[in-house]
Amino acid sequence: MITPDRLSLNTATVSRQWNLEQAVEGCLRHGIGGIAPWRDKLHEAGVNAAARMIRDSGLQVSGLCRGGWYTAEGALTPSVIEDNERAVDEAVAIGAACLVMVVGGLGPDSKDLVSARDIVTQGLSKTLDYARTVNMPIAIEPLHPMYAADRACVNTTAQALDICDQLGTGIGVALDVYHIWWDPDIQTQIARAGKERLLAFHLCDWLVPTTDMLSDRGMMGDGVIDIPHYRSLVEAQGFDGLNEVEIFSAENWWKRDPDEVLQEIINRARQC
């Protein structure tokens, strides 16, 4: 059972309904312990105002979504590197537990996954150099293999940890049950990560059938992911961060009253 104070609301879950201020107020109203904003919501509010708003709320910040997209221009360009440094600064400004990285997929007009993965590792290395100077942990989020082409070419926890091993301290993983639940190697890899590198843990569910690869995620309990199992694996390593709820749901949860969404998250989390 997850109590509301152990939950964090990823703003993507109510992205169509609420701005950041409304999300912060919603979390407080429902007793949810933390928030994880996306950068567009920060920018909309203004980073300084957003940082003040979050600090004043007393909410924990389980992460900032998201840096990365290193392959967007086909090579590591100054603008990509600088944008990631700004993301680090923003994560610091709001007191985030980590900056979550969605690393980017294949470069434009490219079929070269090996090269994309090289670019990503180089980019993470540069961002990490900067993040270390301001003590912001970098969390690689391995994305489900169905996003390898267009969102992230880091697709398994093993692959993310290989990059962490290569780059050293200050970098770990953000694990979302949606992306990792299928992985036959996940138990071994969560143990390999260990407490220090388990920087974030995200919840939602995998619906059967899934009608849209991007925006048809389910509320916990509506799909087939054995969430208590994966939670027990990260907690066995000592993970004590919040359980962040991130649900992209164009046809269902994004269409509902967000107070109803938050109440349902709380109900479902009690059953996890």
Added chain:
Amino acid sequence: MITPDRLSLNTATVSRQWNLEQAVEGCLRHGIGGIAPWRDKLHEAGVNAAARMIRDSGLQVSGLCRGGWYTAEGALTPSVIEDNERAVDEAVAIGAACLVMVVGGLGPDSKDLVSARDIVTQGLSKTLDYARTVNMPIAIEPLHPMYAADRACVNTTAQALDICDQLGTGIGVALDVYHIWWDPDIQTQIARAGKERLLAFHLCDWLVPTTDMLSDRGMMGDGVIDIPHYRSLVEAQGFDGLNEVEIFSAENWWKRDPDEVLQEIINRARQC
């Protein structure tokens, strides 16, 4: 470059347009070297008649699709085991190079992936016992992780080879670029498989965006898979089987004149 005689037509590619007889005649008309029927097409024609038709055609048979579905009833039942033995018999009857196994996903109302994988391994073991008596190679097809819930809980080549290691001789893998292209470990695993266990090699392409998880595969060249790269990996191990083309495409190729589809397959394969 793949010449037509090195191609095999998986009947799924023209499943909406042609029965088995038409597919056999189509292959002969276009100089395609082999065919890989699905069982429904065999049953429709009658297995004995189909076997005769294929033998008389002189086409090679790169595989029979498909056995497996061990988890369909939540436990290994006699009917599941017997159906797989019938599939082995049918593969023998048509002179298939292997019986391709789509192993099944989670059991009904189950979230237990570990248990599903156990059932699958036990089921494969039983089918393999029978298949060895008639010398029919069993080919586990690791399916893309997006099918873990509802089609196959064997989702990586490493996982399939672990099962092969456990079960011994007579079993290997059928690798479809659609299912494996994202895998950061694929080069290592193809080398680990080696010629003896590389039983089939399937072609199509991954479209961006993919609008349907099941029936929106692309024609080779229309997506982002570096097909020559994966072909070179299997051929480096000595794989000399046919290049089997299996395209599920509800909104495009299934709606076209199948002779046009075959001609396009031949054109695209020359560029691979």
